[in-house]
Amino acid sequence: MNRAPNNLVPLNRASSPGMGMKGSQAAQRSPKDRILHMEGIQKVYGTSVAVENTSLELFAGEILTLLGPSGCGKTTTLRLAIGLERATKGRIWFKDRLVDAPEDRVFVAPDKRDMGMVFQSYAIWPHMDVFGNVAYPLRVRRRKADEIRREVEKALDLVGLAGFENRPGTKLSGGQMQRVAVARGLVFGPDLLLMDEPFSNLDAKLRDQMRSELKLLQRRLGISVLFVTHDQSEALALSDRIAVMQSGRIEQSGDPKELYFYPQTPAVRDFLGRTLNFDGRIVARAHGNLTTVELAGGMICDVAGADHTNSSAIHSRCVASIRPEHVKVTPRGNDPLHATGYLAGDILTLLFIGDRYEASIRLSTGMVVTVFLPCDENWEEGQAVKLMLPSERLQLWKSEGAQ
Numbered sequence: 001m002n003r004a005p006n007n008l009v010p011l012n013r014a015s016s017p018g019m020g021m022k023g024s025q026a027a028q029r030s031p032k033d034r035i036l037h038m039e040g041i042q043k044v045y046g047t048s049v050a051v052e053n054t055s056l057e058l059f060a061g062e063i064l065t066l067l068g069p070s071g072c073g074k075t076t077t078l079r080l081a082i083g084l085e086r087a088t089k090g091r092i093w094f095k096d097r098l099v100d101a102p103e104d105r106v107f108v109a110p111d112k113r114d115m116g117m118v119f120q121s122y123a124i125w126p127h128m129d130v131f132g133n134v135a136y137p138l139r140v141r142r143r144k145a146d147e148i149r150r151e152v153e154k155a156l157d158l159v160g161l162a163g164f165e166n167r168p169g170t171k172l173s174g175g176q177m178q179r180v181a182v183a184r185g186l187v188f189g190p191d192l193l194l195m196d197e198p199f200s201n202l203d204a205k206l207r208d209q210m211r212s213e214l215k216l217l218q219r220r221l222g223i224s225v226l227f228v229t230h231d232q233s234e235a236l237a238l239s240d241r242i243a244v245m246q247s248g249r250i251e252q253s254g255d256p257k258e259l260y261f262y263p264q265t266p267a268v269r270d271f272l273g274r275t276l277n278f279d280g281r282i283v284a285r286a287h288g289n290l291t292t293v294e295l296a297g298g299m300i301c302d303v304a305g306a307d308h309t310n311s312s313a314i315h316s317r318c319v320a321s322i323r324p325e326h327v328k329v330t331p332r333g334n335d336p337l338h339a340t341g342y343l344a345g346d347i348l349t350l351l352f353i354g355d356r357y358e359a360s361i362r363l364s365t366g367m368v369v370t371v372f373l374p375c376d377e378n379w380e381e382g383q384a385v386k387l388m389l390p391s392e393r394l395q396l397w398k399s400e401g402a403q
C-alpha cells in the first residue's frame, strides 16, 4: 500500500468490523499475476509535472480505479499505460514485458501492447458505421475478414448491440456510443481494458445501469480493467481496488472499504465520502487504548484505538473526524447548550432525500455540519438537537500545522 509522508498519518485507526483486504485475496496476488506494473513514473510536459513518482500494480481479473479530482493526472497515467505518451522517468511493464523505460531506451508502441481503451469522449468515428468502428482494432492487427466479422458480432452481442452493425456512427445515442466504445475496446480480446471516465457523459440512470453491466461483463470475461473516474461513489461501487490521486501522485491505494474506513491522509479522508472534522485538544492519554479529546464546544470524547507510537503530546491540537452516517442525533429538549456529553445544535434545514433526511445543523460553536436523520421519526427545522459521536467511529488526526 502506498502511504503519504508520516506527518499526515492519522493518530488512530477507527475500528470497524470486517475491514481491510481479505487474507485470501492478499495471498492470491503474486508478481506473476501482475498485468500492469508502473514503477517510479514521472511525466513532464514542458515545465509542468502531470505525474510524479507514481507506482502501481494491477493484477489479473481485477478492476483498479484511479480516483481523483480533475487535473490530478488520471488521463495521463492511462495514456502512459497504453503508450500514447512516453514516460519522462520510470518503468512500465505489461505482463512480463518492459514496454516503457526511457533510461533503457525501451518503448513499445500502443498497438503492440494489446490493451483496449475506452476514451472519455468515446471517439466514435462518425464517417464509419458501428461495424467499422468496432472492427478497427482487428483491421489494424491485420486479422482475416471472416474472423473480423465473427469477433465484431461477438463483441456487439456482449454489449447488447447485436444487429446494430450498419447503424452510422452519427445515429447513436450517448449510451449506444458508450457501448460501441466498450465493444471496440474488447473486440481483440485484450488482457487489459483501460477506461477513462466512460460514464461521465451519461445521465444518472443510464450511468448506474452501465456500472452494473460493466461489473457483470468484467466478471464474466475475467478481464482486468484500469478505470478512471473523479466520481467517488462510482469508484467505491465498481472497484476491487482504488488508488486515490492528488496533484500527480497516488496518495493511497487499497480496497474500497480500507480507504473509506482507514484513510491515511486528509485528502483521501475528505475526497472519499463525506466527513465531519471537529477541532479539539488532547486532554488525556487514557486507560487502555483510549485518548480523551475535548472538542471545540466543550464535548469530551474518548477515541478508541489510539496509536501511541504516533501520539501527540497532551494539550496539543487535533482534529476528530467521523462519517455523517455514524453520528447519533437525538432531540435536545431543554438540555443545556454546553455540555461535556454531546455537541448541541439546532436543525437549520431538513432535506427529504427518499430513504432519509439530510439535515444541516448549526452547532453551538457556529460550525454547520451535515448529518443524516431517519425519516420515520419526526424532525423539524429549528428543532434543538444533540449529536453524539461513538468512540469507535472517531478517527484522530494531527491538526494541520500542529507539532
Ligand SMILES: Nc1ncnc2c1ncn2[C@@H]1O[C@H](COP(=O)(O)OP(=O)(O)O)[C@@H](O)[C@H]1O
Binding pocket: 045, 048, 049, 050, 068, 069, 070, 071, 072, 073, 074, 075, 076, 077
Ligand atoms: N498534452 C499536454 N500538454 C501539457 N499539459 C498537459 C497535457 N496533458 C495533460 N496536461 C496537464 O497535466 C495535468 C494532468 O492532466 P490529466 O492527466 O488530463 O488529468 P485528469 O485526467 O486527472 O483530469 C494537468 O495539469 C494538465 O493540464
Ligand SMILES: [Mg+2]
Binding pocket: 071, 074, 075, 076
Ligand atoms: Mg482526464
